[in-house]
Amino acid sequence: MDVMEIFHASVALITGLMVGSFLNVVIWRLPRGENLAKPRSACPGCGKLIVWFDNIPVLSWLALGAKCRRCKTPIAMRYPLVELLTGVLFLLAWQAHGAHLGTAITVALFLAALVAISFIDLDHRIIPDAISKPGIVLFVLAAPLSLLHATGELAWTRDWFPGAKPALNALVDAGLGAVLGAAVILLIRAIGTWILKKEAMGLGDVKLLAFIGAVVGPLLSLYGLVIGCFGGAIIGGILFLIGKHRPMPCAMDVQGLGAEGRDLRAHFTRTKVRDGEDADFEVHGAPEAAVGTPVRVNLTLPATRILEDENAELALKGHIAAVEGTGDARQWLLKITEHTDLDAERVGMYARSYRYIPFGPFLALGGALCALYPQHVHWFMTEGYPSFARTLFGN
Ligand SMILES: [Zn+2]
Secondary structure, rough: OHHHHHHHHHHHHHHHHHHHHHHHHHHHHHHHOOOOOOOEEEEEOEEEEEEEHOOOOHHHHHOOOOOOOOOOOEEOOOOHHHHHHHHHHHHHHHHOOOOOHHHHHHHHHHHHHHHHHHHHHHHHHOOOOHHHHHHHHHHHOOOHHOOOOOEEEEOOOOOOOOOOOOHHHHHHHHHHHHHHHHHHHHHHHHHHHHOOOOOOOOOOHHHHHHHHHHHHHHHHHHHHHHHHHHHHHHHHOOOOOOOOOEEEOOOOOOOOOOOOOOEHHHHOOOOOOOOOOEEEEEEEOOOOOOOOOOOEEEEOOOOOOOOOOOEEEEEEEEEEEEEEEOOHHOEEEEEEEEEEEOOOHHHHHHHHHHHOOOHHEEEEEHHHHHOOHHHHHHHHHHHHHHHHHHHHHHH
């Protein structure tokens, strides 16, 4: 590696780290309908604005020992991980496509959007329209700037209008990619809904594959879908076997116990909450408190595609039935004895929705691989996998 290569790679990595820092803001604020630009980030514990030298990607988190400088509220490892992931993805985009700046920038921006979409889908079971819809339009219009839709150099694209300008062919390729991506998921969705007799896949996934198709074109968007399905089946199977239940992210405002406004993670231990019956919760990341302490909880269920509406507010009363763990790992088991505005059916739907594994992150993984390594993915799908399958099944 010569000096200029190291310099360019460093620029890509650092740009990615800074974009990742912004993505943390997007992932938190976008699904909550908050402004992305204002106000500046503040500590959720003490409300103090975060100064620039405490906001340097990854390094500040390490230097501060994962705690707020002033009030020592823990800062989740998720923040530096998103920054690091985005940094590495920008570096990979540069390594894969650095020979053509337009392609490298297109792929890097696409990967950044996928990171935000994946984490929002994990947290809220929503693929935000605010990213996928403008993404489709922008990336179709920007198609002539990258080589992802260029014919000739890449084996899987073709001249849709032979003899026409390359820019026109790129626009058509991107547009067809978006349309085919949406159509395929709509078809799978219709078949799944017909078989399962309930909504099999969200419209968010339709727009996500359309977005991926706009970036990588029709054929690669299908490869992306195949990779997403295999990834989802493998990881989903493993999670099903180990029976992992994710705690649901709820904004829990536990009054009178020093936990106001903290975004604790709640986990319903029962999915069926009937009116007049106790509802039980596990509260993760809870502050110190004695067993038997009465609690008043305001619970906000974030909007999800399952609830199909805005944030739902619940007011609960009860007591701490047990405390497990210490420090950051402390967990309360709450016994809820009274509740107002509790729409039992809605809570049950919300709880059940968190048993599902979101498909968005797997589609995003497929899209990312196709954008970063189109040649390799194409080779694998047309030659590598078929020959592997022939060896495996002796045919
Ligand atoms: Zn603080």
